Amino acid sequence: MSAASLDALVARTDALLRDVRLDAVRDWKARHPGTKAVGYLPVFAPVELITAAGMLPVGIIGGGDQVEIIRGDAYFQSYICHLPRSVIELGVNGALDCCDGFLFPSTCDVIRNLSGIWKVLFPGKYVHYVDVPQDFSRGRGGAWYRSELELMRADLGRLAGREVTDADLWRAIRIHDENRRALRELYDLRAKEPWKAPTSEVYRLQRAGLLLPADEHAQLVRDYIAAARGSDRRELDQSRVVLTGAFCEQPPLDLIVTLERAGCYIVDDDLVLGPRMIREPIEDARGADRDPIEALVDAFLTRTVPTAFVYIGEAEKGAALCETVATRRAEGVLFASPSFCDPSLLDRPMLARALDRRGISHTSFKYAENTGQFQTIREQAGTFADSLKLWSDA
Amino acid sequence: MSTAPVPRPAAAAAAKDDSMAAQKQMLADHFHALARARETGARTVYTFVPGNLTELIRTFGTLPVLPEINALQSGMRKKSADYIAEAEKLGHSEDVCTYVKCDIGMLKRGNIGPTGEPLPPPDLLLLSYTGCFTFMKWFELLQQEYDCPVVMLHVPYQGDGKATPEMIRYVVDQLREKVIPALEKVSGKRLDAADLSSRLALSAKAEDDLVHVLQSARHRPSPIDAYFGGVYYIGPIFSAFRGTPEAVEYYRLLRDEVDARVAAGLGPVTPDGPMGPEEYRLVVEGPPNWTSFREFWKMFSDEGATCVASTYTKVGGVYDLGFRHDPEEPLESLARYCLGCYTNLNLPSRIDLIARYVKEYQADGFVINSVKSCNSFSAGQLVILRQVEERTGVPGGFIESDLVDPRYFSAANIKNRIESYLQMIEQRRAGRVAVGQAP
Numbered sequence: 079m080s081a082a083s084l085d086a087l088v089a090r091t092d093a094l095l096r097d098v099r100l101d102a103v104r105d106w107k108a109r110h111p112g113t114k115a116v117g118y119l120p121v122f123a124p125v126e127l128i129t130a131a132g133m134l135p136v137g138i139i140g141g142g143d144q145v146e147i148i149r150g151d152a153y154f155q156s157y158i159c160h161l162p163r164s165v166i167e168l169g170v171n172g173a174l175d176c177c178d179g180f181l182f183p184s185t186c187d188v189i190r191n192l193s194g195i196w197k198v199l200f201p202g203k204y205v206h207y208v209d210v211p212q213d214f215s216r217g218r219g220g221a222w223y224r225s226e227l228e229l230m231r232a233d234l235g236r237l238a239g240r241e242v243t244d245a246d247l248w249r250a251i252r253i254h255d256e257n258r259r260a261l262r263e264l265y266d267l268r269a270k271e272p273w274k275a276p277t278s279e280v281y282r283l284q285r286a287g288l289l290l291p292a293d294e295h296a297q298l299v300r301d302y303i304a305a306a307r308g309s310d311r312r313e314l315d316q317s318r319v320v321l322t323g324a325f326c327e328q329p330p331l332d333l334i335v336t337l338e339r340a341g342c343y344i345v346d347d348d349l350v351l352g353p354r355m356i357r358e359p360i361e362d363a364r365g366a367d368r369d370p371i372e373a374l375v376d377a378f379l380t381r382t383v384p385t386a387f388v389y390i391g392e393a394e395k396g397a398a399l400c401e402t403v404a405t406r407r408a409e410g411v412l413f414a415s416p417s418f419c420d421p422s423l424l425d426r427p428m429l430a431r432a433l434d435r436r437g438i439s440h441t442s443f444k445y446a447e448n449t450g451q452f453q454t455i456r457e458q459a460g461t462f463a464d465s466l467k468l469w470s471d472a
Numbered sequence: 473m474s475t476a477p478v479p480r481p482a483a484a485a486a487a488k489d490d491s492m493a494a495q496k497q498m499l500a501d502h503f504h505a506l507a508r509a510r511e512t513g514a515r516t517v518y519t520f521v522p523g524n525l526t527e528l529i530r531t532f533g534t535l536p537v538l539p540e541i542n543a544l545q546s547g548m549r550k551k552s553a554d555y556i557a558e559a560e561k562l563g564h565s566e567d568v569c570t571y572v573k574c575d576i577g578m579l580k581r582g583n584i585g586p587t588g589e590p591l592p593p594p595d596l597l598l599l600s601y602t603g604c605f606t607f608m609k610w611f612e613l614l615q616q617e618y619d620c621p622v623v624m625l626h627v628p629y630q631g632d633g634k635a636t637p638e639m640i641r642y643v644v645d646q647l648r649e650k651v652i653p654a655l656e657k658v659s660g661k662r663l664d665a666a667d668l669s670s671r672l673a674l675s676a677k678a679e680d681d682l683v684h685v686l687q688s689a690r691h692r693p694s695p696i697d698a699y700f701g702g703v704y705y706i707g708p709i710f711s712a713f714r715g716t717p718e719a720v721e722y723y724r725l726l727r728d729e730v731d732a733r734v735a736a737g738l739g740p741v742t743p744d745g746p747m748g749p750e751e752y753r754l755v756v757e758g759p760p761n762w763t764s765f766r767e768f769w770k771m772f773s774d775e776g777a778t779c780v781a782s783t784y785t786k787v788g789g790v791y792d793l794g795f796r797h798d799p800e801e802p803l804e805s806l807a808r809y810c811l812g813c814y815t816n817l818n819l820p821s822r823i824d825l826i827a828r829y830v831k832e833y834q835a836d837g838f839v840i841n842s843v844k845s846c847n848s849f850s851a852g853q854l855v856i857l858r859q860v861e862e863r864t865g866v867p868g869g870f871i872e873s874d875l876v877d878p879r880y881f882s883a884a885n886i887k888n889r890i891e892s893y894l895q896m897i898e899q900r901r902a903g904r905v906a907v908g909q910a911p
Contacts, residue, residue, distance in 0.1 A: 153854050155872060157567070157844040162851070184629065187605045191852040193631055194819020198855055207631025207818070212601060212608070212624055213646055219626070222642035389601075389608055389624055395616065415565070420847060423565040424572070424609035428616060430563060444567075 084305040087298070091282035094289050095331060098144045099173040102289040103136050107176060114238060116204075117177035119165065119192070120326040121185050121387065122355040123208050124374055127230050128181075129292060130250035131238035136177055137288025137352065140164040143330040143448040153195065159418040160446040161327040162192050169199065179204030179237050181230075183352075185326055185387050186421050204237050206230060212389040214379045224375050231371070247370035248361070255359035257292040260299040262354075265346065267303055269406045272343035273313045275306045277321075278335045284350035285328070292353075314343075317466040320408045321347040322399060323426060325385055327416035329445050336452040337412065341463030345406040348385060357381045386421035395425070396432020403438055409470040410462065413442035439466060491726040495707055498722065500587060502712050506535055507589035515658050518594040518614065521788045523602025523627050523810035525651065527671035527715035527797070532659035536712045537591060539610070543574040545586035547762030547876030555581065556877055569606045569845045570877040572613065579617060594620050596658045598651065602627040603787075603815030604848045623654040627810040633821045635811040643807035669799035671715035672806075676796040678709055681723035683792050688730045689780040689833055693750035695733035697740040699779030700769040703760060710788030715797075742773045751776030752894055755829045755838040757783045757822075757856060758849050761873040764881045768873075771887050775894050779839075781829035783822065786814035790825075815848045822852075823859045830864040836897050839869040839890075844880050867900065869893035 094102055103115050115134040118125065125135040141147070141164035149170050150163035168174050180203060182193035193207040209226060211219030235242040264283065268275040283302055287295040321337070325348040337344065360377040384390050384398040403411060411433055415422035426442060433440050441462045443455050509516055515534040519525065521541070529536045546552045555577025556570055562580070564573050578584070585591040599611040599622055608624075615622050625646050628639045652663050685705055689698045696702070705726060713719040733739075739747045743766050754772070756779045761768050772779065789795065790812050798805035810816070817825070830838055840857055842850045857868040871889055874880035 153852075155842055155844075155850060155854070158847065158851055182631075187847040188851040190605070190629060190631075191819055191847070194822075195852050195855050197818070197820055198823070198859060207629060209628045209631060211642075212626035213642075213650070215649075218642060218645040218649060221645070222628070222638055225636075225638035386609075387605070389626075391624070392615070392622060395612060418567045420568055420606055420609070423568050424606065424613070426565070427563045428612060431616065444565075 084302070084309055087302050087305055088279050088282060091279070091286040091298070091302075094286035095282050096144055097289060098141050098168060100136065100176050100289065103134060103176045106134055106291070114178040115176055116179040116181065116234065116237070117174060118181040118208075118352070119183060119185070119189050120161075121183055121352045121385070122210065122382075123181045123183050123352065124227060124230065125292070125353075126247065126250040126254050126360070126374060127227065127234050127242065129253055130231075130246040131234040131242045132240065132246075133178070133234065133238050134291060137350075138165060138168075138174065138177070138180070139285070139288060139328050139350075140447050141168055142328065143332075143450060147448075157418055158188055159327055159416050160448060161416070162188055164447060165192065166195070166199075169196070177203070179206070179234070181206050181208050183208045184210055186419070188420075189326075204233065206233060210378060214391075216375075216379060220375050220379055223378060224371055227371050227374055244370050248366045251360045251370060251373065253292045253296075254353075255361055257287070257296040257299075257353060258356065258359060260296040260303075261287075263303055264299050267306065269345045271313075272316075272318070272345055274309055274311050275303070276338055277344040277347065278331065278338055279306075281331065281334050281349055284353070287353055288350070315467070316341050316343040317410065317463040317470070318343050318345045318406070318408045319410050319412050319463070319466070320345060320399070320403055320406060321349070321412045321414050322429065323413045323415040323419075323422040323442075324349050325351040326419060326421070327447050329414060330447060330449055333445055333449060333452060333455065336456045337459050340456045340459035341467075342412065342459055344412075345408050346402050348383075351383065351385065355383055355385075357383055386425040394432060395428040396430075399429050400432055400436050400438065403433075409466040410439040410441070412459065412462070413440060415442065415444050417444045417446050439470065491722060491729055492704070494718075494722050494725055495704065498708060498713060498718050502535070503585050503587040503589055506537060506585065506591055509535060509592040515595040516592050517596045517598050517655070517658070518611075519598040520600050520602065520604070520607050521710050522604065522813040522815055523600035523625070524710070524714070524788065525598065525600065525625075525647075525806060526712060527668060527675055528647070528651070528655065528806065529598070530715060531664060531668045531671055532655045532661050534595070534655065534659050537594065538711055539575045539614075540571055541711050542578060542585060542591070543571040543876055544762045546574050546578055548765055549586065550763065551578075552763060552876035553878050569610075570875050571845060572606060572610045574876045575610070576613060579614075593618050596620060596654060597622040598654070599624045600627065600810065601625060602810050603629070603813050604846075606848070621654060621658070623651055625651055625810070627816060630811060630817055630821065633818050635808060639811055640804060640807045643810055644803045647803050647806060665802065668802050672797040672802055673799040674717060674720050675715040676798070678714065678719045678723045679789070679791045679796050681720075681727040682706070682709055684727050685723070685730050686781070686785065686792055688734055689778075691734050692834075693737070693739040694753065694778050694780045695730050695738055695740065697742070697747075697769070697773070697779050698785060699756040699782035700742070700760065700765075700772070701740055702779070702782055702785040706785050706788060740773075740778055742769060744770065744773070747773050747778065748776055750778050752837065752897060753778055753780045753833060753835045755779070755781045755826060755833060755835045756841060757826055757838065757853065758841040759784045759787075759843050759846060759875055760841060761843070761881050762876050763878040764883060767883060768881075768886070771890050775891065777890075777894060780833040780835055783814055783826065786825075788813065790814055790817075819852045819855065823856055823863070826856065826860050827863040830860065830866055835866060837866045837869060837893070839871060839893065841871045841873060844872070844874045845877070846875065867893070867896055
């Protein structure tokens with residue numbers, strides 16, 4: 079694929095990243111008369127249920143640095159993170175009208191309470207708080223999660239005006255599995271040759287996936303992989319880092335660009351984590367011989383990425399991050415936390431401790447989705463990247 | 473608007489002192505038992521106030537430790553600023569819950585409890601994950617500090633405003649298959665179901681009396697302050713004593729004292745003595761500030777503002793809506809208890825409850841004390857403010873402070889807000905009189 083094609087692909091994903099009024103969703107609905115769209119907030123929602131009901135899952139990620147907050151600030155105190163105020167802004171100014179329902183995942187108390195705010199502000203919309211088990215036994219957490227999924231299956235079926243059959247669910251599972259595979263390949267390519275697939279482009283691709291049907295997005299990712307692999311981009315003398323803590327409120331694209339320009343190759347991250355929360359395909363070797371809801375339950379219980387809002391019992395906090403550093407051959411870790419983000423900021427000291435035990439360098443900074451000044455972060459990341467180059471053993 | 477305090481009736485003050493003295497002694501005995509735990513061989517279980525399983529913990533002979541209570545006590549004793557600074561030096565963000573940082577700092581400074589005696593390390597961390605995301609992080613942090621097992625009790629959130637049979641079963645299954653075996657292992661004892669049931673019967677009795685006390689605020693004047701005074705009244709039942717004979721006795725004493733105040737037509741007693749005439753009846757949402765607790769209370773009491781109902785006094789159980797622990801269904805009732813704690817209710821349910829309090833307690837207004845530390849409480853409170861105003865027609869006031877970080881208690885600003893708010897109520901009253909409505 080030519081450089082022009084690669085540029086065109088990136089331009090398309092860039093447009094989708096900036097599509098805060100969800101024009102892509104409106105277009106999709108116009109092209110599929112009678113269908114509906116269901117928004118889900120970060121981080122994890124069982125989007126297979128939405129797809130299975132013939133509806134479009136839409137990742138609601140806030141307004142980033144694209145939206146001026148006029149009314150949203152009136153809903154939240156200054157010490158609450160930025161994401162919910164821009165989501166409210168988009169909600170009250172009509173940008174999210176194209177969504178017929180909303181799922182609010184159990185990421186933190188702010189998104190949890192936002193589900194109640196939504197019920198109050200938008201009584202005509204379907205609103206559901208998606209609780210997930212923190213007990214990972216099949217008999218307890220699994221049984222309860224199954225009841226939650228069955229409830230959502232029935233609710234979403236009613237919203238879509240059709241029954242969600244097992245066959246529908248398996249079809250959706252396969253579509254999202256394919257999307258997971260494509261994203262996995264993308265991450266592998268970036269870890270291997272980050273100069274060919276820079277994070278500023280990978281990030282755009284992932285953000286684009288929040289507004290596209292999963293199968294269309296998987297194809298876009300595969301097209302990008304082919305184009306990036308075939309490109310003649312050359313390696314720079316940059317440090318390899320893992321970026322972590324940015325799983326919910328997303329940084330502005332310019333912050334990612336800043337980190338790269340400061341000398342960092344981001345070789346793994348938890349940006350836009352939702353679609354990658356289940357590490358491996360949900361359909362396993364047993365195929366469709368079993369109950370699809372059981373397959374969704376099993377995937378959550380056994381194949382979720384360890385992250386701040388998932389309880390890992392007595393396993394070592396930070397061990398998974400250290401393993402990522404090792405497998406991605408990273409030289410250090412950037413902790414990037416949204417201001418006032420409890421999950422990310424409370425996790426950070428524990429993860430830092432695990433890194434310290436293994437002698438892995440790290441630095442940390444905070445951001446908001448609308449951060450506009452990057453000089454301090456650029457200097458910090460640049461110094462960090464230089465120090466890795468000078469003193470790292472990796 | 474300030475009114476001179478009325479002389480303190482000696483009999484009422486003495487009667488009040490009986491329950492206060494009883495509570496003080498209970499706490500002293502408990503912290504002394506904790507300090508001697510290693511010596512006596514007593515096992516300790518750290519857990520949280522919302523969704524606490526005190527009867528279950530005590531039925532195994534183990535002693536509960538509640539880090540939130542230790543943190544708030546540190547706040548009241550002016551120690552929290554140093555503890556928080558200690559935690560922040562260790563890399564904890566200035567943005568996160570100050571209860572957590574206060575607890576971590578206290579631990580790093582020797583884990584000296586509120587009575588000045590050392591607290592024992594936990595033999596078990598019972599992570600009752602009820603209504604607060606931070607609880608999970610808090611015990612993960614403690615897990616790194618202590619060499620002891622952790623057992624997680626995940627209590628689903630009432631996202632749709634109800635506790636479903638599936639939720640109850642999930643919690644019961646965890647109690648039966650995880651929590652009880654963990655307690656059995658730590659204590660070396662098997663569960664005595666009859667003992668648990670008898671403790672739950674004691675809980676229900678104390679809960680009856682607590683509700684009677686809280687609902688006494690329906691009287692005019694209210695004999696209690698159901699927020700500032702209320703935090704003392706909930707002390708035993710929300711901490712280490714639910715299901716004990718001591719708690720039953722404490723609430724019986726308190727009930728008698730409050731009944732006597734009602735009969736005498738007396739208002740609440742504050743740390744500075746009995747309040748003057750009841751000028752304003754307020755409902756309060758949100759936890760108090762602990763670092764300037766007395767000063768905060770005085771800002772209300774000096775103006776004759778009595779808090780007649782509060783949501784903070786429901787974080788360890790919403791008993792006034794009818795829930796009681798049930799000795800006939802011990803695990804199911806513990807599950808229902810956990811699911812029904814205030815911060816596990818969704819926002820519309822919280823709005824319903826506050827609006828109900830405004831009407832039931834004939835409040836002139838409601839005040840939200842929004843604390844920086846607690847997103848579980850605070851996220852959405854500005855929506856609560858508007859909704860309750862709309863539903864009840866009474867004005868809402870909004871104050872911002874923190875739990876135990878004194879940097880976030882701006883006394884002059886808060887006092888100014890309270891006074892302005894009460895003046896607004898006064899003006900509305902005058903306006904209603906002017907247009908011929910009942911004041």
